[in-house]
Structures are given as structure tokens and as C-alpha cells.
Amino acid sequence: RHQNITGVVDGSQLLVMFRNQYDNDVTVWSPQGRLHQVEYAMEAVKQGSATVGVKSSSHAVLVALKRASSELAAHQKKIMPIDKHIAVSISGLTADARVLSRFMRTECLNEQFAHNQALSLNKLMERVGAKMQIATQRYDKRPYGVGLLLAGFDEDGPHIYQTCPSANYYDCQAMAIGARSQSARTYLERHLDEFRSSTREELIRHALRALRDTLPNDVELTNKNCSIAIVGKGEDLSIYDDDDVNPYLEGLDQEERRGGAGGARDAQPPAAPTAAAEEDDAASAPPPPPTDEQPQGDSMETD
Amino acid sequence: MAVPGVCLQDFPLWSGGPTPGHFYNFPGNSKMNTGKSHTMYPSTSGTSVVGLVYDGGVMLAADSLGSYGSLARFRDVKRLFKVTDKAALACSGDIADYQFIREVIEQKVRDDVCGGYTRELNAGALHCWLTRVLYNRRSRFDPLWLECVVAGYKDDEPFLGYVDKIGTAFEAKEVATGFGLHFAVPMIREAREKKQNLSCDEARKLLTECLKVLYYRDCRAHFKYQLADITPEGVTIHDDLNLKKETNWEVANYISGYE
Numbered sequence: 048r049h050q051n052i053t054g055v056v057d058g059s060q061l062l063v064m065f066r067n068q069y070d071n072d073v074t075v076w077s078p079q080g081r082l083h084q085v086e087y088a089m090e091a092v093k094q095g096s097a098t099v100g101v102k103s104s105s106h107a108v109l110v111a112l113k114r115a116s117s118e119l120a121a122h123q124k125k126i127m128p129i130d131k132h133i134a135v136s137i138s139g140l141t142a143d144a145r146v147l148s149r150f151m152r153t154e155c156l157n158e159q160f161a162h163n164q165a166l167s168l169n170k171l172m173e174r175v176g177a178k179m180q181i182a183t184q185r186y187d188k189r190p191y192g193v194g195l196l197l198a199g200f201d202e203d204g205p206h207i208y209q210t211c212p213s214a215n216y217y218d219c220q221a222m223a224i225g226a227r228s229q230s231a232r233t234y235l236e237r238h239l240d241e242f243r244s245s246t247r248e249e250l251i252r253h254a255l256r257a258l259r260d261t262l263p264n265d266v267e268l269t270n271k272n273c274s275i276a277i278v279g280k281g282e283d284l285s286i287y288d289d290d291d292v293n294p295y296l297e298g299l300d301q302e303e304r305r306g307g308a309g310g311a312r313d314a315q316p317p318a319a320p321t322a323a324a325e326e327d328d329a330a331s332a333p334p335p336p337p338t339d340e341q342p343q344g345d346s347m348e349t350d
Numbered sequence: 351m352a353v354p355g356v357c358l359q360d361f362p363l364w365s366g367g368p369t370p371g372h373f374y375n376f377p378g379n380s381k382m383n384t385g386k387s388h389t390m391y392p393s394t395s396g397t398s399v400v401g402l403v404y405d406g407g408v409m410l411a412a413d414s415l416g417s418y419g420s421l422a423r424f425r426d427v428k429r430l431f432k433v434t435d436k437a438a439l440a441c442s443g444d445i446a447d448y449q450f451i452r453e454v455i456e457q458k459v460r461d462d463v464c465g466g467y468t469r470e471l472n473a474g475a476l477h478c479w480l481t482r483v484l485y486n487r488r489s490r491f492d493p494l495w496l497e498c499v500v501a502g503y504k505d506d507e508p509f510l511g512y513v514d515k516i517g518t519a520f521e522a523k524e525v526a527t528g529f530g531l532h533f534a535v536p537m538i539r540e541a542r543e544k545k546q547n548l549s550c551d552e553a554r555k556l557l558t559e560c561l562k563v564l565y566y567r568d569c570r571a572h573f574k575y576q577l578a579d580i581t582p583e584g585v586t587i588h589d590d591l592n593l594k595k596e597t598n599w600e601v602a603n604y605i606s607g608y609e
Binding site: 160161162163164167169170173201202203 | 465466467468469472474475477478479482
């Protein structure tokens with residue numbers, strides 16, 4: 048039997064996976080009791096750009112880094128509304144994400160139609176999990192190559208859920224997935240105790256700071272590449288893109304960024320940049336994305 | 351494997367195919383022209399259900415008779431049941447259809463419990479779901495011959511709703527089915543005109559009075575009944591209540607031929 052060694056880059060880690068005779072079918076177990084196809088599907092999530100979710104005692108927030116496949120293209124939407132009280136942020140195969148979003152929207156609509164009430168998050172997650180699991184146990188299907196971060200508000204308060212191609216779903220206080228998301232998770236772990244009592248604005252700023260930590264030194268959060276979604280007590284879902292993101296980016300303290308100052312950033316004023324300066328930054332930003340952000344193998348559209 | 355006396359008909363090569371002289375339903379066609387006709391009348395039926403909202407909860411009452419036409423056949427039929435701590439359901443109409451829908455609803459509640467869902471089925475959700483089910487059945491010309499009253503709580507507010515076999519649905523502060531609509535509802539409205547918010551005891555007295563009048567006037571009514579009281583604390587069902595002792599049949603002596 049032949050063995051190939053394929054190295055997969057994830058941030059600063061080098062994961063080494065052995066290609067072997069048990070990884071062609073999702074219905075084949077390896078002698079170690081692993082399903083390699085499912086694990087390979089999880090790698091697709093790591094190829095997508097980062098997204099962060101955080102919740103307080105009253106709100107749930109998602110922020111996402113949008114990627115543009117070329118200068119000509121618009122930045123790919125990462126956050127999808129599911130219902131008035133649920134939004135989902137994707138990382139991985141966008142097409143797979145759309146299928147799952149459509150399923151979730153139908154489930155929410157059915158609940159509204161048949162029961163005249165909003166679908167509870169835990170009910171929705173069970174159904175999504177059951178649907179994704181089917182694809183890990185049939186020879187004629189493949190696992191969904193997308194990781195989702197769900198933010199929702201229901202009768203039990205705010206929720207953040209993470210799903211994996213393995214069909215597992217996790218109830219989280221805060222989470223980050225996608226390329227270089229480990230840095231974001233480190234930020235979230237460090238500030239975990241502050242989230243529960245955060246105000247609406249503080250919560251968004253925490254999420255944006257966590258997202259900023261995933262960026263390489265020469266890339267900044269701009270209103271073009273950043274998306275925010277928030278839902279909470281007494282507040283239906285709002286998704287902010289483009290100019291609507293400006294007030295939240297202004298609130299960020301640029302100096303505190305982990306990783307130290309780069310040459311380009313010294314030129315920026317120490318105070319929070321004004322809206323006009325933000326527009327200039329967007330115009331003169333380096334053509335997105337820099338080469339190290341490109342997904343490996345461009346036949347798969349991962350965002 | 352050649353066995354004597356066995357011919358090709360015992361081991362059909364193709365089954366389910368067209369048979370000469372019969373209509374053939376092509377596979378994949380959802381519209382079945384089988385010419386089936388469904389039962390369009392109730393057999394064993396229950397009579398009125400009465401419900402009202404009072405200050406502090408909701409109350410429902412229904413008698414325990416299953417009539418077989420004009421025969422008072424089953425005198426201990428429980429037409430009222432507790433769905434969850436937030437909802438109770440009572441039906442008039444075909445008893446078999448009530449028993450069927452009760453099984454379906456009980457399984458629905460069981461599924462929620464097994465899934466570990468924290469939000470239990472409340473009266474508003476049950477009412478909406480029941481409306482959709484009954485309307486769908488009527489649209490297929492296969493109705494569940496029921497008139498239902500859903501009582502309970504929806505989002506901390508008392509809820510009382512009516513659903514019909516044809517899918518008519520509405521919410522109100524007083525609701526009744528069958529003869530109750532003509533006798534009980536005016537009685538309740540009159541009592542409410544005198545006093546807007548009824549207390550628990552007043553509500554119970556009023557409901558019992560309504561059932562008594564129905565027993566006098568409705569030929570398909572009986573003196574044994576059930577009463578459900580739904581408060582924010584939960585659902586209490588009083589079974590095997592009897593209003594026979596409170597009834598006065600002196601007037602029967604004035605009817606010629608009574609002795």
C-alpha cells in the first residue's frame with residue numbers, strides 16, 4: 048500500500064495527515080476508529096475566512112471577515128439571516144452553507160406556520176444535526192463541508208451554536224472558526240468572564256477585536272470586509288454591512304491590537320479614525336486577499 | 351427446485367403491474383383516483399363543551415356522555431384531557447376522531463420531552479397546529495369530525511380558542527361548541543356584563559350552571575361531567591363530577607302521561 052504525506056497549513060501549525068487506504072469512502076472506518084472523510088471535511092472549514100460569535104446575558108453577536116475572490120468581485124456574504132431571531136455565519140463551502148441555510152429557514156417558517164411561534168434554537172440544532180449526520184453515513188453522499196456559527200435569541204435567552212461537518216453541534220458562550228481562528232479563540236478565552244455582563248456595544252467590540260486578531264499585520268478591518276449580526280432581548284435580528292458597520296469599527300481601539308505595529312499602521316492617527324478616513328482606507332487597502340489567504344486549490348469556492 | 355403442481359402464477363415475475371379490466375395507478379402519481387369515499391358523519395359523538403377565561407385562569411367543562419345517535423350509550427367518556435401544564439383540550443363531535451387526535455397530541459408532547467426541549471407545548475401553539483391539521487383534512491374531504499376547545503396559557507397570558515372540523519378558528523374570552531353556543535355563551539356574557547373579571551369560584555359556579563341548563567335542554571347531554579381549571583401553576587382536572595342532585599324535575603309532574 049502506498050502512503051502519501053500531505054501537509055495542511057492552519058495558521059502557524061503544520062498538520063500532517065497520512066493518505067491511506069481507509070479514506071476514500073465516508074462509510075469506511077480506519078483501524079484507529081476514525082472516519083477520515085469526515086476529518087478531511089473539517090479541513091474545508093479551516094480554509095474559509097474567520098468568523099466569531101459571542102453572547103452576553105441579553106444579546107448574541109456574530110462578526111465575519113468577508114473575502115473577495117478578486118478585485119473585480121464583491122466580498123462574499125458570510126452572514127445569512129434565518130429568521131427574525133436567528134442568523135448564521137459560515138466558514139467553508141458556501142454552496143453547502145446555502146443548502147443548510149435554506150433548510151433552517153424552512154424549519155423556522157414551518158414552526159411559524161404550524162405553531163404560530165418562533166422555533167427554539169435547541170430544536171433547530173437537533174434537526175440540522177440529524178440532517179448533517181445522514182451525509183456521514185451513506186456511501187452515496189459526502190459530509191457538508193461547512194462549519195456554521197449560529198446566533199439566536201429564544202425563550203431561554205441568547206445562544207451561540209457551532210456546527211461541524213461531523214454533524215456535531217456545540218452550545219457555546221463564544222467561538223471562532225475559519226482560517227487563523229486560533230488567535231481569535233485565544234482572545235475569547237482571555238476575556239470570557241467579561242462577556243456575560245457586557246453591554247450591546249461592548250459585546251460587538253469584543254467580537255471585532257477577536258476577529259482582528261486573525262488578520263495578518265498588513266490587513267485591517269474595513270467596512271468592506273467586515274459583517275456584523277446582532278440579535279437579543281427586545282431586538283430582532285440586524286445584519287450590518289458596508290457603511291452600517293462604520294460606527295462599530297470606529298469604537299475599536301486600534302492601538303491594542305495583538306501582534307505589534309506594522310509599518311502601514313504607524314501612519315494612522317492614534318485616535319479612532321473618522322468615517323472619512325475609513326472610506327480612504329477601504330479605497331487604498333491592498334487588493335484583497337493577500338496570497339497567503341488564498342484557499343488551496345481554487346476549484347472549491349470556500350469563503 | 352421443480353415442485354409438481356406449481357405453476358407460473360404462484361411465482362409472479364412482475365407484481366404490481368397493470369391488470370386487465372382494472373384501473374392502473376402509475377407510480378409516482380400522487381393524485382389517486384381510487385374513488386374512495388370517507389365517512390362523512392360521526393358515529394359515537396359527544397355534545398357541548400363550554401369554556402371561559404376568569405381572573406387568574408381559564409376553565410373548561412364537558413359532560414361525560416358518548417351518544418350513539420339518540421341512545422345515551424357510553425356514560426363515562428372522558429372528553430377533556432390535559433396536554434401539558436400550559437394547555438388542556440376538550441372536543442365535541444366524533445369520539446373516535448377525538449381519541450385519534452388525542453393520541454397524536456400525546457405523542458407530540460412525548461417527542462418534546464424526549465428531545466429535552468425546555469419550551470413545552472402551550473395553548474396558542476396547540477390551537478394553531480390543530481387548526482392547520484383540521485383544515486388540511488377538510489380540504490382533502492376526509493375531516494376529523496370535531497369541534498375543539500383549547501384552553502390554557504400562551505406567553506403568560508390566558509388563552510381560550512375554538513377550532514372546527516372545517517378549520518374555523520378563533521380566540522375569545524368565552525367559547526362553547528354545539529348547543530353550548532346557543533345556551534351557555536349568552537349566559538356567560540350576561541354574567542360578565544354584571545362583573546368583568548370573574549373569580550375562580552364565580553367562574554366555577556357559572557360553568558356548572560351552564561352545564562345544568564344544557565342538561566335540561568340538550569337531549570344528548572348527561573349529568574356526569576368533567577371540569578378543568580388552568581392557572582399559571584398548572585392544569586387541574588376534576589373528574590366524575592355529578593350535577594344530578596342539583597337538578598329539579600318537578601316540572602315533569604305537570605306533563606300528562608308522566609306517571
